[in-house]
Amino acid sequence: xxxxxxxxxxxxxxxxxxxxxxxxxxxxxxxxxxxxxxxxxxxxxxxxxxxxxxxxxxxxxxxxxxxxxxxxxxxxxxxxxxxxxxxxxxxxxxxxxxxxxxxxxxxxxxxxxxxxxxxxxxxxxxxxxxxxxxxxxxxxxxxxxxxxxxxxxxxxxxxxxxxxxxxxxxxxxxxxxxxxxxxxxxxxxxxxxxxxxxxxxxxxxxxxxxxxxxxxxxxxxxxxxxxxxxxxxxxxxxxxxxxxx
Amino acid sequence: xxxxxxxxxxxxxxxxxxxxxxxxxxxxxxxxxxxxxxxxxxxxxxxxxxxxxxxxxxxxxxxxxxxxxxxxxxxxxxxxxxxxxxxxxxxxxxxxxxxxxxxxxxxxxxxxxxxxxxxxxxxxxxxxxxxxxxxxxxxxxxxxxxxxxxxxxxxxxxxxxxxxxxxxxxxxxxxxxxxxxxxxxxxxxxxxxxxxxxxxxxxxxxxxxxxxxxxxxxxxxxxxxxxxxxxxxxxxxxxxxxxxxxxxxxxxxxxxxxxxxxxxxxxxxxx
Numbered sequence: 001x002x003x004x005x006x007x008x009x010x011x012x013x014x015x016x017x018x019x020x021x022x023x024x025x026x027x028x029x030x031x032x033x034x035x036x037x038x039x040x041x042x043x044x045x046x047x048x049x050x051x052x053x054x055x056x057x058x059x060x061x062x063x064x065x066x067x068x069x070x071x072x073x074x075x076x077x078x079x080x081x082x083x084x085x086x087x088x089x090x091x092x093x094x095x096x097x098x099x100x101x102x103x104x105x106x107x108x109x110x111x112x113x114x115x116x117x118x119x120x121x122x123x124x125x126x127x128x129x130x131x132x133x134x135x136x137x138x139x140x141x142x143x144x145x146x147x148x149x150x151x152x153x154x155x156x157x158x159x160x161x162x163x164x165x166x167x168x169x170x171x172x173x174x175x176x177x178x179x180x181x182x183x184x185x186x187x188x189x190x191x192x193x194x195x196x197x198x199x200x201x202x203x204x205x206x207x208x209x210x211x212x213x214x215x216x217x218x219x220x221x222x223x224x225x226x227x228x229x230x231x232x233x234x235x236x237x238x239x240x241x242x243x244x245x
Numbered sequence: 246x247x248x249x250x251x252x253x254x255x256x257x258x259x260x261x262x263x264x265x266x267x268x269x270x271x272x273x274x275x276x277x278x279x280x281x282x283x284x285x286x287x288x289x290x291x292x293x294x295x296x297x298x299x300x301x302x303x304x305x306x307x308x309x310x311x312x313x314x315x316x317x318x319x320x321x322x323x324x325x326x327x328x329x330x331x332x333x334x335x336x337x338x339x340x341x342x343x344x345x346x347x348x349x350x351x352x353x354x355x356x357x358x359x360x361x362x363x364x365x366x367x368x369x370x371x372x373x374x375x376x377x378x379x380x381x382x383x384x385x386x387x388x389x390x391x392x393x394x395x396x397x398x399x400x401x402x403x404x405x406x407x408x409x410x411x412x413x414x415x416x417x418x419x420x421x422x423x424x425x426x427x428x429x430x431x432x433x434x435x436x437x438x439x440x441x442x443x444x445x446x447x448x449x450x451x452x453x454x455x456x457x458x459x460x461x462x463x464x465x466x467x468x469x470x471x472x473x474x475x476x477x478x479x480x481x482x483x484x485x486x487x488x489x490x491x492x493x494x495x496x497x498x499x500x501x502x503x504x505x506x507x508x509x510x511x512x513x514x515x516x
Contacts, residue, residue, distance in 0.1 A: 002389055004357050005308035008340040008349075015345055025385040025422075028453060033345045040346075070344040073302025073315045074274040078346070113278035142279065184282040 016066045037065040040075040044109045045082060047160045048102050051095070060089060076113065080106060097151035104153050104188060107145035107179045111186035114143035117238065120231040125239065132241050134209030138202045141237040143181035146199055153177060154190050180235050194222050199235070246481045247503045248297055255493045256286055263293065264497050268329050270297040270483050277318045287326065295329035297441075297483065298322060302344070303368070305378065306337035306351045306361045316371055323372050330441060330481065332377040332410050333368070335361065335401060352387035353397040362405040369407060377440050379410035382418040382447070382456035394419060395433035408440030411477070413469045414462065418447050418454040427469055431476055439477040444470060444503060445485040459488035462499055467506065474510035482507065 002010070014020045015033050038061045042049050049057045064085050070078045083102035086092050092099075120138075128136060147153070155171035158164065174190030178199065181187070191199070194215060201211035212219040230236045246267030251259065259269075269290055276287055276298075290296070303315055323331055336348040351357045369376055380398050392400070402409050411434065413427075420427035444467075446460030462470075462484070474480070484499045 003308075004306075004352065004354070004360060005340070007352055007387065007389065008308055008337060011349060012340055012343055012345060023385075024451060025453060028384040028450070028455060029345075029347065029349065032455075033347045036346045070346050071342055073304060073312060073339060073344055073346070074277045074318075075302075075346050076275065076277065112281050113283070114280060116280035116284075143281070181281065184285060186281075 016069060018066060034062055034065055036075065037061065037070060037078060040078045041082060044076075044079045045102060045105045047105055047157050048082075048086070048098065050160045050166070051098065051101065051156070052092070056091070060086070060091070063089070076109075079109075082106070097149070097153060097156060100147065100149035100151050100153045101156055103149070104147050104157055104177055104179070107147055107177075108186045108188065111143040111145055111179045111181050114141075114181070117141055117234070119234060120227075120236045120238065122227070122231050125227070128241050134207060134212075135242045136208040136239050137205065138208070138239045139237040140199065140203050141180065141234045143179075143186065144199075144235055144237075145179040146176055146196070146203060147179070148176040148196070154188055157188065178235065180233050182233050194218055195226065198222070198226065202236075246479075247500045247507070248295075248481065248483045249496050249500050250483065250485050250487065251290060252487070252490050254490045255496070256290075258493050260289065260293075262493075264493070266294055266497075266500065267481060268295040268297050268483075270299050270330075270485070273298040273300040273319055273322055273331075274302045276322055277315075291326050296326055297330040297332070297481075298326070298328045299483075300331075300333040301348065302338060302346065303333050304337050304339040304344075305333050305364050305368070306335065306357065307340050308337075308360065309340050311364060311367060312339070316368065320372055323374070330377060331372065331374065332379055332441065334379045334381050335398065336381045348381045350381060350383035350385070350387070351397075353390040353392040353394055355391065358392070358397060358400055358404070362401060365401070365405040365407050375407055377408045377410045378405070379412050379443065380415050381412070382415040382422075382454075384422055384453055384455070386423055393425070393433075394423075395425075395430040399434050399438065402435060402438035409434065409438050410441040410443055411439045411473060411480075412443035412445070413473050414443065414445040414447055414466045415456060417463075417466050417469055418456050421454045427465075428472060431469070431472055434476075436476060439473070439480055442470065442473055442477070442480045442482045443485055444482060444499070457488050458485045461495075462502075467502070470503070471506055471510060474507055475513070479507050479511060 014022050015030055041061045068081050083099045086102050087099040152171050154177045155168050159166050159168045175193045175196040177188045178191045179188045197214050198211050201214050248268035248270050249266050251269040251271050334348050338345050338349055416427050416430050444462045445458045446462055447454050448457045448460055482503050486496055
């Protein structure tokens, strides 16, 4: 007689083992589990689904489910490793942009679910004593993600939104994509080298002075308007000033 | 009191129309996010209707330890929304960190019974409130089972100190799949053990009834609901519809039908 733990280990093993054939009734569980996981993946990666088509996506989703599996009782967390999976997936090798488009979709998915935070208090920022300003450390808003790619991933993503026909439009000069949540909607935007350098530095924990040093001569013209925009678009969350002591 | 499942497809329409509903039910896990629009929606609905948090991913019945992270997020959600009802399933869905994200059946053994009752206690202690646990539909039976399902479910109610969500669709599905008498199942459940009843639709595939929550409640299940009302008295009742979600009016029509059934049972009781 198998104990409860043994039964459960055997059951889960057979559920995701393509080879095992334990009968029509067990097959219902296998179908349901794969269908649930497929549905969660399709909901998180609608652009990938549209780019590769239903049949390809179903095959990839099935393989992902068997190889990586779900690690959470919350299906909204399922699919975090799908971009890496696509990068190693032989059938996707001819579409080198797919993993980065998938990274953008996962960033949007995470952004939607990230913590809320009041907008950056520009008034409080202005009241920081001048001699302490350089030591300010900004935190990126929890809903912010930065994605760099050698591929025009935002152009591809935009062309494959429901109201678009998939035709790529010209997009020039972007270094990366910034995802932030504006009015409760997670939205991507292309950013240039100055934004990327500055935000990436803040993301690494740099002080305002260190981040400006990375920007070089461009810093003084960049900073004021950029902080206004970051406050308006909830790119920055809050900031810390070291005590003057 | 009849509640309906609150699904994203109906958010806007429910806010605009404010239909009659005793409560709105959501899957707890869909609101495990740290923040963002889904929680903001739930705040708006929670201000208008009592809420029912119905969990599908805690894996009450698995033999490994409870998932601390999952439990902590459920605890925070319960604290934030103070729902009318909190429920989970008499099933398991994960082991050793690997999840099937499906409601898998337990073997009906003394070992599983002792285990699942202890786990229900653990969750109730943690949430500092009683939870309800629901009988699930199943497509196979374990050779290891030593109790019929209804005895297992009745024993859980007796030993764990929690009320049952009696899903009469699941009882019907299992009665057909495993060949038992659904009425006898109801008779085996203590009269005071039920705190909520669920209604849903199922579909048939290759001779097996599958609990898809994607169809209207069938006549046999309505009839079983009548019998359950007679035995357990009026109970908060939920109409579930989770796949191929219909127009809101179809769902509200099912809820109205459930209210009429409850009213008839009440009259029969008084007579």
